[in-house]
Amino acid sequence: MKDFLYHYSENVYSQHGEDGINKALFDHLNIKEGYMLEIGAWDGFYLSNTANLWSKNESFKSILIEPFLNQKTQPPKPRLNKEKLELEYSNVQCFVEAASPTNTLESIISKSKFDVTDENFVLASIDIDGDDLNVTRSLGKYKPIILIVEPNGGIYDRKYHDQPGSTVEELVNFGAEIGYELIGQSGEVDDGSPPPFTFDSGNLYFIRNDFKSKFEICKNHWTERGLLLENGIPIEKHLEKISREKKHLEKRERKEKVLSRLKKLEGGGPLTQRVEIIETILRKNPLINFEKYAKMEK
Numbered sequence: 001m002k003d004f005l006y007h008y009s010e011n012v013y014s015q016h017g018e019d020g021i022n023k024a025l026f027d028h029l030n031i032k033e034g035y036m037l038e039i040g041a042w043d044g045f046y047l048s049n050t051a052n053l054w055s056k057n058e059s060f061k062s063i064l065i066e067p068f069l070n071q072k073t074q075p076p077k078p079r080l081n082k083e084k085l086e087l088e089y090s091n092v093q094c095f096v097e098a099a100s101p102t103n104t105l106e107s108i109i110s111k112s113k114f115d116v117t118d119e120n121f122v123l124a125s126i127d128i129d130g131d132d133l134n135v136t137r138s139l140g141k142y143k144p145i146i147l148i149v150e151p152n153g154g155i156y157d158r159k160y161h162d163q164p165g166s167t168v169e170e171l172v173n174f175g176a177e178i179g180y181e182l183i184g185q186s187g188e189v190d191d192g193s194p195p196p197f198t199f200d201s202g203n204l205y206f207i208r209n210d211f212k213s214k215f216e217i218c219k220n221h222w223t224e225r226g227l228l229l230e231n232g233i234p235i236e237k238h239l240e241k242i243s244r245e246k247k248h249l250e251k252r253e254r255k256e257k258v259l260s261r262l263k264k265l266e267g268g269g270p271l272t273q274r275v276e277i278i279e280t281i282l283r284k285n286p287l288i289n290f291e292k293y294a295k296m297e298k
Helices: 017-030 081-089 106-108 132-137 168-178 209-214 236-267 271-284 291-296
Strands: 032-040 060-065 092-095 121-126 144-148 182-186 200-208
Touching: 017 121, 017 144, 017 200, 017 209, 032 106, 032 200, 060 106, 060 168, 081 132, 081 200, 132 168, 132 271, 168 182, 182 209, 200 209
Parallel strands: 032 060, 032 121, 060 092, 121 144
Antiparallel strands: 144 200, 182 200
């Protein structure tokens, strides 16, 4: 595989390229069937991270969870039309209810019609715009091979004090706690295209530890596994920019220092001191023209 997951981005139903990334991962791991879970499923298709799989291939079966109502209808109706979807697709089961400390994802999966095990649980997508970490924790005994979790947009710090969700660092630490490694992030990468194109970071992808040997990128530090900043700029590109700016600042400071020392030569002073200054500057800046300072010694 290419180094970073966002290189595989492609949307059919997904928002940030997850459809293309899922296909690439399944191909890489030779996954051709299995069970999935998506919490934050909306109507089953809108911005879905799993619909492109189960709607086109009956070998993939999915549990869809969406508790919210569509307020545009009168009276409000569930976003997720359980009866319609389950009638049309025998490979899905819908739950119009919220996961909670008493109604965990583990309990929802256990009461589903599917016989889910660690061997056949291929993907879980947790996207609830809130406490994704604790909802993910409620998977309990169920450990999907691939885990997709939405961060709150920050790498180390929340953008806003009261912002819900977890930072990338918090989710990486949580992943290590429950046996997962970060392998990348979805998103639209800023390639310099003009408006109306928009760029943004997406969801984090984790792989269960018994599969991480298949991903060379796990040998890198977690900040070097294809993370995106909020505006779709790869963190590597941002660090390169900072490095360039730092080098430019250092170069300017060195230039100012050199000019300051050359100024001392114009003021005269002991010959040995001026020669020492010239030699020091020449070692660091061999292209400087010292012709006018040579004339000063005559």
